Amino acid sequence: MKIDQIVSFVSRLIYYIEEKNTSFDKAFIYTRNDLKVKRPLRLYYVIGRDVVSKYFFLRDIAREFFGRASRKNIVRTWIVLYGENYAELREATLRLKKKLSKRGKVVSPEALLEELSCGEKLSVKYSVPLWIVEKLSKYMSFQELEQLFSSMAEETVWLRVNTLKISVREAMDYLTRKHVEVELDEDYEFMLRVKESRAPVYALKYVREGKLVIQDKGSVAIVDALTLERNDYILDLCAAPGLKTSLIFQLLENQCRVLACDISWDRIKIMKKLLRLHGVDLSKVDVIKADSREVFVRKGCGVTKVLVDAPCSSSGVMSKDPAIRIQLSLPNIVEKYSNLQRSLLEAALSLPEVHSIVYSTCSILPEEGEKVVDYFVSKGYKCLTRTIGSSGYRGFLCSTKVKRLFPHIHGTCGFFVAGLAD
Template identity: 45%
Template sequence: MAGIMRDKLLVDLLSRTLYEVVERCLPVELAFKRACKLLKAKLGYGERELAYEKARSIVSDYMKLLCITGSKVRSYRELVRLWFNVESLKTPLPPYCQLSYNAWFYGRIVGLLGREEGEAMLRSLNRRNLWLRVNTLKASVESVLRDLEREGVDYEDDKHFYYMVKILSSPKPLRQLRIVKEFKAIIHDKASAAVVEVLKPEPEDVIIDVTAAPGIKTSLAMMLTENRARIVAADIDVKRLKVMKVLLRKYGVNTSRVELVAADSAYINIRNCNVKVMLDAPCSNTGAVGKDPSIKIHTSHSVVEYYSNIQRRLLENAVKLCNLIVYSTCSVMPEEGELVVKAVVDRCSGLKLVKALPWASPGYNVVVFRDKLMRLFPHIHGTEGFFIALILHR
């Protein structure tokens, strides 16, 4: 009877999580936490982790389930039961359904990369790549690697950034590792770290981190300069800035050299042009599907266009602030990368693009200057999908 009750609880948890994701547009992690709270689920640590991984999987497979059911209206509970048996079904499905993306998302990527590479990218995007960044403000690379070995973590040193570690397997979630709890290592994707590397922060640099919260990139810039840069970290969300300040202190950042500013970055005005601007713009997050598969469910052309308009406004203001700007988005859509840069370059004369990472892929073939842009892909670089552009004034 106990086993049956646990099975019923799992079905209840998964169906409620799916409801929260689809109907309330919540990210998977938040939807799962809400489901546990609403159902008053009492789970042991191992049970909770297992249930969460199943929740991530069913959300990732949601579009496939819709393809299988067709026009039939199914409850979320019925979809969960169907999902448990989905591997045994022999229903022929088109490629976008097999990969569990909507037709627009699939068609956009395959149209850009071709069917073979496009499907390889989408397949890889479904899986989460795990990275740790050694926080050298609190520990040495050598000591962190020794700790990883002691905790039974299988890892791979990164060949580009000495402080990045690719996690191949771990006996426990990364957030539960002692070095992560002690902030000696930070869960940070390599593609996101690459944005800061393109900026090339130096001691005594003045850096404006536009849309800075939650502060992961700010902390890396301070780490690379041994706490000797000066950073103006701007964000429109005051609550996120307060959380950011606490996190920076935990990361070992000298917060006396970081000024937090609550402001809409589309209207920031800086008189000193001898600064560097890092603009990691708000986006559709289509490059982070592996981390949060709910993104696949809610992404559409209109969502991408919504963010594209915001990004153009932010970048147009950023190029007026200083002579060096790094623009980035965690998106695999050209509307949030190449086409944003093209719109700004066309409107603002005297701008120069530089490919700062020789190992990065070029931009999509939708602009003539694609070779001067940078893209990181999950199927090539083992990272989230990212777009990066280094923009200079001539």
Template identity: 40%
Template sequence: MASIVVLRGVAEVTVSREAAAEVLRRFEESKMKQSLRSLIYGVIEEFDISDVKVRTSVFGLVVETVKRMNTVNFILQRVVGGKEKFRSLDPFVRNLLRVATLEVKINQSPVDVERKVYGLLLRKVGRDEAAEARRILRRVKTFSLEEALKRRSKLEKYSILYSHPSFFVKRVMDLLSEEEALDLMRTNLSSKVVWFRVNRVKMSVDDALAAFEKDGVHVEKDKDFPALFRLVDAEIPLPLTPYFDDRRIIIQDKASVATVYALDPRPGERVLDACAAPGMKTALISELMEGEGDLVAVDVSAERARRMERILDLSGVSNVKILVADSRTLKGEYDKVLVDAPCTSSGTFASSPEAKWKVNEKQIRSYTLIQKALLENALRLVREGGVVVYSVCSVFPEEGEEIVDSVLGKAELIEPNIPGEKGYDGFECSSRIKRFFPHRHQTNGFFIAKLTPA
């Protein structure tokens, strides 16, 4: 493996490109199982990158390359002569070529990427591999994607062009119209929407607005939920601001916030967050309870529970009890239960593009077994007249409408008082649940249902 070379005193973009390629090499080595965000932070620390612009550039190059992975891989495999030849390249070189192809072919960067890549590889892996990479990039520049896709089926063409797994393309084309499915995938590729909320336990909205104005953070206040904002632009990324570090603001998608408002937790109640980590929804539940009452946050993973404890402490949450347990077998009685169930994350491809390369049909089936068991036990845990909110960040009906329909003999639906729209046609629950879609609502894709025991 090529060693990491920290390039001092060279163009920022060269450092960004090298760091991005190293992140992608490690991501590929982990078989796409490691957290992309953790890998980015790890490489930034190793490279000792303190400049905000360079850090932002690394994030951008990595995320955009992963978003466009199908397109980038298709181009490079055709240019080098097939999948096996592409796989035989040095892992760092292969991933540097991915980043460079994004810049040259998709972003159409005016920078002389070919020359910069050659110079970088000359120092890292030697003249022969540097020269070969330069030849590959010259062919990438002249490669016609349109011509290469002419004889492909519609499904293959859309999968490559819009960079989504082919089974996902077929699924969303069956669920939505063809044009709307394309709109959804385009949004997953292009969306830069960032939602965040002011943590009113630690900072008032007025103080937050004053701080944003001072620091050049331009925002738009949401019309549906108090203290929720959409980022318009900022001089520095939100995760690098001091009020993110100490949790005065919490980056949280609008659909995720809507889930908690559907639950409507109130002071003095006994509330269970059944699948709580990483704790964003738990923190908002506590805020709406004004720190009064009993809040129990459960996660099956001890490591995730430890991380959640740190996040909740930093967020100023004082009325929470954290349990490491399986909520499918949990006992007790609660006024309200939130089941934000583990799922395929098929609604988060815009914000977490690595998720789309992990999902498959088998994974959907395995998740539905867990989801149904979680919801069934939640209905046993809630008192008579109490409320269960079931949610998943998925666009697949197997994880949403089908799960809720399966318990309607044991539960009744309550239409949640939140924005969104009805579910997919053909399901009993569809008219009384809420769905969010990236291309319609500028949020993650989400399914939210509110139930009470029958």
């Protein structure tokens, strides 16, 4: 395989992430279609994902190797450092390294890291924007930050046993037959942590049939915070794609109602299909397409609990989509989301007869967690969160009353959860 083919493909992929703000998978599809590549797609996917996951690390070294960190030079840098691990690239990689050696451009990455400050070193080593490292260093030591970012480099896969369709015992027996090693969770008896699997978990028949659901444990903790009771009528303000709505019905054995709101018809269609697959009684799901900031629920309709799983920077789920690392390069993206999150909570708190609201984000940043909740606590709203997790970041009014989940502590993605009431 020619190096130019890899460089052309992956640099185009990075273009879509940087300029079009797409997820990694969407960028991959767009690039594949643009360049009309049919094979070897698996190799392109693996290399592309690794390049994007190491983006900041490769960018800094590319400046040393090639003088500037263009997209193509970032990919060439990856080839110099890792290309020999792939039989298809080994010969071409050796030629490129020889060429750089003659120019005296080969630099040890370890030597480069040694020249950096603690914060810069973490940013480059784990490909996390420096501003995030500097912000979180106010709440964590550099040692704990390294544990956090190291954990975020590896994705932990969780499976929810959909007890509307299958028992935990049946699920365990099936996974054993399929050579998938799992362990039972200590907090939620229907949750399984995947330790090893011969094949991709998403390809399992029971996953395709909705008997097993790929869902992070942190997402389950958010629903747990609703303190569900039979016959609850819950408003899910940002419902699609429907995993949390599905879990609500599972936990209450379809003995509840949910008013599911989303702004996108396409996402609503996906949600309906997923809920049907998961065995949810669709006659008990009321769906509305609307901007959740403008939803009005009439008095006497029975809604007493609201779930606000708000759009956010997704800084807590970098392990699931490496493109998020690049999209977080500019901190102003967080301000946009925090304003939206506050608006959603204001709308939820203004609804009549609602006595319990759960607010959550998949973010590790205080601007999308403690700072949003503190705004409402300062106005007299009560905050109490009943679910698993650690306390919030120190120094806020709500610090001891909210929950955070971290990959290096809880084995989940990074989540923030808060319960609010008037």
